[in-house]
Every structure is written in C-alpha cells, then in structure tokens.
Amino acid sequence: MFATADTNKDRLFHNPSLPEETARDALDDAELEQVFSEDREVEYREDSEEMPPITWYSIRRYAVTRFTSLAHVHSVSWHNLNPIPELRKMSLQNWNYFFMGYLAWLCAAWAFFCVSVSAGSLSQLYGKSTHDITWGLSLVLFVRSAGAVIFGFWTDRYSRKWPFIACLLIFAVAQLCTPFCDTYNKFLGVRWLTGISMGGIYACASATAIEDAPVKARSFLSGLFxxxxAMGFIFAIIFNRAFIHVNGADSWKIQFWFSTFLPVLLSAWRLLWPETRYFSKVLKARTLMQRDAIEANGGRPLPKISAGERFQKVKATVRKYWIHFVYLVILLVGPNYLTHSSQDLLPTMLRSQLGLSEDAVTVIVVVTNIGAICGGMIFGQLMEITGRRLSLLIACTMGGCFIYPAFMLRTKEAILGAGFMAYFCVFAVWGVLPIHMAELAPADARALVSGLAYQLGNLASAASATIETQLADRFPYEKNAQGETTKHDYAKVMAILTGAVFIFTFVCVFVGHEKFHRDLSSPVMKKYISEVETLEADGVSINEYVDKEMKLESTAMNLCDSSVSKTSEEQIERV
Known part of the structure; x- marks a missing residue:
C-alpha cells in the first residue's frame, strides 16, 4: 500500500502489488488526485521487498489482480497529457544538462550503427561474410556489461562528469582507429573498445540528462532521451549516403572519421560544467553520513572495507532481492531483442534482399526511425495516464499488428508506412521501460539491481544479429539457374523474431506488477539530502560545518577516553 510522501495521514492507497486488497473508495481517489496534481512522488508502505510466502491462495489472488490492477485513470491524469506546462518549468541549466546527456547517447548509437550501415563494405574489405561482420555488432553488446560495471560504479560513487568524458573519448578513439584496421581481428579489437564505452555511457548520460529535471517532466524526457x-541510426544512414561518392571504394571510412567530432566536442562542452545539482547534494550528503558513522564509531576513523566484505554485501543484496532481480532480467531480454532484431539488419535487408538504391535505403531508415522517436516521446507521456504496464501492453499489441505488413509485403510503400508504426511501437516500449524499471528496483539497491538487470538482458540479446543471419541461410529468397541461393530472406527472419519477442514482452509485462510514481530516493539518502538543503538555505558550508562538529567531537572524546568502560565499548561496537 502507499501514501503520499511527507504526509501524516493514516489513509493508505491500494497497491496493486498486494492482492489482498483491491477496493478503492472516494477518499483514496481524492488523495491520489492530489499526488497527480503536484510535483510529488509516491511513498510505498507495507510493501515488503523480500520474497513473499508462496501459497496457492496468494498465487490465485495475484493472477486475478493482473487484470484488475492494470490501470486506474484519474481525472487529473488527463491534464498531464500535455507535457508543455511541465517542460516550461525547465531552466536553461536543466536543458543544458539534458542535451549533454541526449547527445552522449546519440554518440553511442551512431558509433554502433556505423558498422551496421557499412556491413557490405566491411565484408568485402576483410573477405568475410555478413554473418562474420555482424559478429562485430554482437561483440559490442557482449562486452557492454563490463563497461556498465566499471563506469557504473564510478558514476554512482564518485562522479557523473568524469566517466561521461572518459566514455566519449573512448568513442572518439575507436571511431578514429576503425578505418585503419587492416585485419578482421584488429577490427574486432577496436569494436570491443566501443562496447566497453557503450555499456558505460548509458548510466552517466541518463543521470546527467534527467536527474535535475522537474518530477512531472521526467516521463516525457525519459522517452525523448x-x-x-534512433537518432544515432538516422545520423549513421544519412552520413553514409552523404559520403558515398567520397574516397572511392573506401567511402565508408569517411563517416567513421567524421563521427569523431561529436564526442570530442561534447567532452569539451562537459568540461565547462560542474556536477549536476542532485549529485552535488549527494556528495555533500555522504559527508554528513560519514560524520554520523564516525560518531557512531566513537569518534575513531572508520575501518576500511575489504574487497571480500564488499563482495559479501553484494551477495547478500542479490540473495535478498533475487525475485526482483530475476524478473527484471527476464523483462529486459524482450525489449533488447526488439531493438536489435528489428534494426541491426534493416539496411542489409533493404540492399541485399530487395535491391533498393542507396537513396531509397536512406529515406526508409530515416522515416522509420522518425517513427521510433515519436513512439518514445508519445508513450513516455501517455504512461502518466495509463500507468506503466498498460502502456507497455498497448505498445506490444500495436507492434504485433504492424509486423507482417512492415516486413512481409516487401514493398517500399509498405515498409515506409507499416515500418514507421512498427518502429513507433518498438521505441514506445523503451519510452516506458527506464522509469518502470527504476520504480520496480528496491530503494537500497536500485543502481545495482536495475543496472545489472538491464545489462544482462542486453547480454542475452547480444547475438540477435548473428542469429538472424544464420536463420536467413535457411530461408532462400532467390536462386540462380544452378539452384544456388543468391539472396536470403532477411525480412522473413526479422518478422518471425520481432513478432515472437513482442509476444514474449507482452507476457512478461502482464504477469508482472508496477509501482506507479514510486519515490525513487533511498530513505537514508533522502534524509541527509534534506539536511544538506537546510544547511545550504542557511548559508552554511557543509565541509566547514562537518569539520567544526568533528573537532568538537574529538575534544569531547579526548576528555572522556580514560573513562570509557568495557560496556560502553560494546555499545559502540553494536552501533
């Protein structure tokens, strides 16, 4: 059950996660209307994160409430359909940080799709099949988890700024070096670097873009981010076409070199700005937390935590929240497969199977990805009315309807029209998922659980392009007079895999639950951030304040050190 944040009322709302209570009354609705009408989040209570007891009764009740808890539309929700009033609350600094994060994620996608749109040229250069070149795409996805762990820890613990810059510079180096790779193994090694950076950039880019934004603007900004x-895919196909007559047969190299300007420029831009306001408060709050920890330790310096102890903490966290973790991993497998199964081989299918011109390929990729951009933005805002699960179910149902005309009619007109809507639905799913995943993850392990679940889901989908090229070998599209296959039916394989993944995602979302508008702050961190804001409002420097308190504490400890009894030491140890 949940209640409005910062309220002393005993009245609690219905939580769809708990099947034993499903009735809502007028008072509940009135209170929830107030939550929707103000910039507040929802604080869930009596909602244990640990594994609930499994009985036939609880399973039956949970199954029934998968229907009844799908949505409850409130009148105020309709006013939230228009994002403009909330976006007007964004300051210039908010927009500055948002577009820094947005362009960083665009850099990652551009670097990834440079290989996809150049697959034909790369296969000729290295004397490899399309299947071998798509392994380069899969390799990027395989090593993203390593990048997520390395840069995710750096981002969570120490800085939003410097991991951001480091990832961008790695992109620049990888893009610059790729055209100089004269062997297939060197090519794979350089793309491995891209994968590390792509895994690391998402956390710091999304945090930079959204964490300082007004609460009610975050849904729209999440979809837009x-x-x-998709915009990175558009950049890749447009510049591939723009440079096609430059540098002869090596025209593909020009785009790789050209694409280095954006991460370099963005790194310089980020250097000029400090940490985000929220993370600056987090760093100050940690100073206060360390002060309290030292006080609880009797004024003595805190002992260093060994790597083994850290591992045990992570192990205990995973054991405690394993059911959340497993569900999130399974949930994220579907959407990751959706993007890669529908996008990675699209240019190859249009060129190799349908024989379309470069102009036609460019137009189709741009139009379908404009549909993807629209889907993310529209459903990012629509979920404020329908909730997270129902929005995802609508997107999956719509997407399934457009799979056949988009891939199986095999005409430019069908791909433009139905393809626009198919990609609209694919990215509608991704417009909802980031905030839905954050709300489902436990408060005291949100970064670990949600971040690792996303990367493991992505890891499971890493071989999608390779799987599609192997399956296409079983579906010939054209044969010559000798009966040899000259063209493979990539479109059929893409339709089968994308349709199957839409169904899989629908089922995973339907059997799951949601915690709509949940307060994402850790209760402990929220308390200390509130203290930081109070001190800053009074014009007090956090560091000076802590130093002063620690000196007073040290003086007091020196006076009473000689009288500390064994009993008091035991009490300190317990604290």
Whole structure:
C-alpha cells in the first residue's frame, strides 16, 4: 500500500502489488488526485521487498489482480497529457544538462550503427561474410556489461562528469582507429573498445540528462532521451549516403572519421560544467553520513572495507532481492531483442534482399526511425495516464499488428508506412521501460539491481544479429539457374523474431506488477539530502560545518577516553 510522501495521514492507497486488497473508495481517489496534481512522488508502505510466502491462495489472488490492477485513470491524469506546462518549468541549466546527456547517447548509437550501415563494405574489405561482420555488432553488446560495471560504479560513487568524458573519448578513439584496421581481428579489437564505452555511457548520460529535471517532466524526457538511439541510426544512414561518392571504394571510412567530432566536442562542452545539482547534494550528503558513522564509531576513523566484505554485501543484496532481480532480467531480454532484431539488419535487408538504391535505403531508415522517436516521446507521456504496464501492453499489441505488413509485403510503400508504426511501437516500449524499471528496483539497491538487470538482458540479446543471419541461410529468397541461393530472406527472419519477442514482452509485462510514481530516493539518502538543503538555505558550508562538529567531537572524546568502560565499548561496537 502507499501514501503520499511527507504526509501524516493514516489513509493508505491500494497497491496493486498486494492482492489482498483491491477496493478503492472516494477518499483514496481524492488523495491520489492530489499526488497527480503536484510535483510529488509516491511513498510505498507495507510493501515488503523480500520474497513473499508462496501459497496457492496468494498465487490465485495475484493472477486475478493482473487484470484488475492494470490501470486506474484519474481525472487529473488527463491534464498531464500535455507535457508543455511541465517542460516550461525547465531552466536553461536543466536543458543544458539534458542535451549533454541526449547527445552522449546519440554518440553511442551512431558509433554502433556505423558498422551496421557499412556491413557490405566491411565484408568485402576483410573477405568475410555478413554473418562474420555482424559478429562485430554482437561483440559490442557482449562486452557492454563490463563497461556498465566499471563506469557504473564510478558514476554512482564518485562522479557523473568524469566517466561521461572518459566514455566519449573512448568513442572518439575507436571511431578514429576503425578505418585503419587492416585485419578482421584488429577490427574486432577496436569494436570491443566501443562496447566497453557503450555499456558505460548509458548510466552517466541518463543521470546527467534527467536527474535535475522537474518530477512531472521526467516521463516525457525519459522517452525523448532514449529516442537518441534512433537518432544515432538516422545520423549513421544519412552520413553514409552523404559520403558515398567520397574516397572511392573506401567511402565508408569517411563517416567513421567524421563521427569523431561529436564526442570530442561534447567532452569539451562537459568540461565547462560542474556536477549536476542532485549529485552535488549527494556528495555533500555522504559527508554528513560519514560524520554520523564516525560518531557512531566513537569518534575513531572508520575501518576500511575489504574487497571480500564488499563482495559479501553484494551477495547478500542479490540473495535478498533475487525475485526482483530475476524478473527484471527476464523483462529486459524482450525489449533488447526488439531493438536489435528489428534494426541491426534493416539496411542489409533493404540492399541485399530487395535491391533498393542507396537513396531509397536512406529515406526508409530515416522515416522509420522518425517513427521510433515519436513512439518514445508519445508513450513516455501517455504512461502518466495509463500507468506503466498498460502502456507497455498497448505498445506490444500495436507492434504485433504492424509486423507482417512492415516486413512481409516487401514493398517500399509498405515498409515506409507499416515500418514507421512498427518502429513507433518498438521505441514506445523503451519510452516506458527506464522509469518502470527504476520504480520496480528496491530503494537500497536500485543502481545495482536495475543496472545489472538491464545489462544482462542486453547480454542475452547480444547475438540477435548473428542469429538472424544464420536463420536467413535457411530461408532462400532467390536462386540462380544452378539452384544456388543468391539472396536470403532477411525480412522473413526479422518478422518471425520481432513478432515472437513482442509476444514474449507482452507476457512478461502482464504477469508482472508496477509501482506507479514510486519515490525513487533511498530513505537514508533522502534524509541527509534534506539536511544538506537546510544547511545550504542557511548559508552554511557543509565541509566547514562537518569539520567544526568533528573537532568538537574529538575534544569531547579526548576528555572522556580514560573513562570509557568495557560496556560502553560494546555499545559502540553494536552501533
């Protein structure tokens, strides 16, 4: 059950996660209307994160409430359909940080799709099949988890700024070096670097873009932010076409070199700005937390935590929240497969199977990815009315309807029209997922659980392009007079895999639950951030305040050190 944040009322709302209570009354609705009408989040209570007891009764009740808890539309929700009033609350600094994060994610997608749109040229250069070149795409996805762990820890613990810059510079180096790779193994090694950076950039880019934004603007901004992935695809196909007559047979190299300007420029831009306001408060709050920890330790310096102890903490966290973790991993497998199964081989299918001109390929990729951008933005805002699960179910149902005409009619007109809507639905799913995933993850392990679940889901989908090229070998599209296959039916394989993944995602979302508008702050961190804001409002420097308190504490400890009894030491140890 949940209640409005910062309220002393005993009245609690219905939580769809708990099947034993489903009735809502007028008072509940009136209170929830107030939540929707103000910039507040929802604080869930009596909602244990740990594994609930499994009985036939609880399973039956949970199954029934998968229907009844799908949505409850409130009148105020309709006013939230228009994002403009909330976006007007964004300051210039908010927009500055948002577009820094947006362009960083665009850099990642551009670097990834440079290989996709150049697959034909790369296969000729290295004397490899399309299947071998798509392994380069899969390799990027395989190593993203390593990048997420390395840069995710750096981002969570120490800085939003410097991991951001480091990832961008790695992109620049990888893009610059790729055209100089004269062997297939060197090519794979350089793309491995891209994968590390792509895994690391998402956390710091999304945090930079959204964490300082007004609460009610975040849904729209979340959908808009992820659309940078589709915009990166558009950049890749447009510049591939623009440079096609430059540098002869090596025209593909020009785009790789040209694409280095954006991460370099963005790194310089980020250098000029400090940490985000929220993370600056987090760093100050940690100073206060360390002060309290030292006081609880009797004024003595805190012992260093060994790597083994850290591992045990992570292990205990995973054991405690394993059911959330497993569900999130399974949930994220579907959407990751959706993007890669529908996008990675699209240029190859249009060129190799349908024989379309470069102009036609460019137009189709741009139009379908404009649909993807629209889907992310529209559903990012629509979920404020329908909730997270129902929005995802609508997107999956719509997407399934457009799979056949988009891929199986095999005409430019069908791909333009139905393809626009198919990609609209694919990215509609991604417009909802980031905030839905954050709300489902436990408060005291949100970064670990949600971040690792996303990357493991992505890891499961890493071989999608390779799987599609292997399956296409079983579906010939054209044969010559000798009966040899000259063209493979990539479109059929893409339709089968994308349709199957839409169904899989629908089922995973339907059997799951949601915690709509949940307060994402850790209760402990929220308390200390509130203290930081109070001190800053009074014009007090956090560091000076802590130093002063620690000196007073040290003086007091020196006076009473000689009288500390064994009993008091035991009490300190317990604290």
């Amino acid at each position: 992820f659309s940078a992935y």
